[in-house]
Amino acid sequence: MEKNLNLSLKVWRQKNAKDKGQFETYKVNDISTDMSFLEMFDVLNERLIVEGKEPIAFDHDCREGICGMCSMFINGRPHGPKQGITTCQLHMRSFNDGDTIVVEPWRASPFPVIKDLVVDRSAFDRIISAGGFISINTGNAQDANALPIPKDDADESFAAASCIGCGACVAACKNASAMLFVSAKVSQFALLPQGQPERKQRVMEMVAQMDSEGFGSCTNTGACSAECPKEISLTHIARMNRDYISAELSSSK
Numbered sequence: 001m002e003k004n005l006n007l008s009l010k011v012w013r014q015k016n017a018k019d020k021g022q023f024e025t026y027k028v029n030d031i032s033t034d035m036s037f038l039e040m041f042d043v044l045n046e047r048l049i050v051e052g053k054e055p056i057a058f059d060h061d062c063r064e065g066i067c068g069m070c071s072m073f074i075n076g077r078p079h080g081p082k083q084g085i086t087t088c089q090l091h092m093r094s095f096n097d098g099d100t101i102v103v104e105p106w107r108a109s110p111f112p113v114i115k116d117l118v119v120d121r122s123a124f125d126r127i128i129s130a131g132g133f134i135s136i137n138t139g140n141a142q143d144a145n146a147l148p149i150p151k152d153d154a155d156e157s158f159a160a161a162s163c164i165g166c167g168a169c170v171a172a173c174k175n176a177s178a179m180l181f182v183s184a185k186v187s188q189f190a191l192l193p194q195g196q197p198e199r200k201q202r203v204m205e206m207v208a209q210m211d212s213e214g215f216g217s218c219t220n221t222g223a224c225s226a227e228c229p230k231e232i233s234l235t236h237i238a239r240m241n242r243d244y245i246s247a248e249l250s251s252s253k
């Protein structure tokens with residue numbers, strides 16, 4: 001049943017990349033439990049604009065868990081307290097009347113803060129540009145049964161492709177490792193016939209770009225997968241590591 005909440009928000013405010021930044025506290029009243037977390041921010045921002053104050057900058061686009069833009073730490077967890085969802089899919093019914101909610105941007109040096117809760121995730125775009133594609137001519141769309149693919153492989157490739165590039169895995173990791181993201185992008189091609197011609201080159205180039213962007217090493221804590229809104233599995237990291245070793249061995253022959 002719909003209820004209304006009175007909340008206290010502690011939000012990270014930072015004018016630009018050079019500003020030191022600080023938390024500011026806002027009271028928000030009469031928030032419907034049916035609102036999404038971002039709609040609650042819309043209500044606050046409308047009030048700030050009416051008061052002549054600077055609204056809080058936050059990223060968003062699809063508002064349905066597809067684009068991966070709505071990155072923020074809520075009470076110390078990427079995308080908030082619920083498993084397997086993005087911030088735009090988080091509803092205010094997950095909070096209680098009188099709660100204090102702390103909201104921060106992703107904290108990882110390869111994702112510098114641009115303003116308030118908005119970070120620059122273009123490091124991910126550069127990793128994709130390094131190899132997250134196939135460049136062979138696949139021709140016209142074929143009949144679905146012209147290129148048989150085992151069902152398990154197709155399912156696992158699809159699961160890897162569901163990564164939305166949100167960066168929660170990096171933000172959750174104490175080393176700011178991007179291994180879950182990169183391995184999902186490597187796996188989605190490694191499992192399909194179309195991904196084979198460039199399989200070795202792809203993994204080498206994407207890992208090299210990941211390292212050059214300053215992401216940390218993976219120490220197998222699993223925080224990435226636990227906080228991933230698409231529940232991307234750690235098995236993709238294992239596959240990427242195997243592919244990387246095999247590519248390196250064959251290139252050094």
Ligand code: SF4
Nearest residue numbers: 163164166167169228
């Ligand atoms: S692996 Fe998960 S947490 Fe990381 S970018 Fe992809 S969807 Fe986001």
Ligand code: FES
Nearest residue numbers: 063067068070088
């Ligand atoms: S706004 Fe697109 S995933 Fe949240």
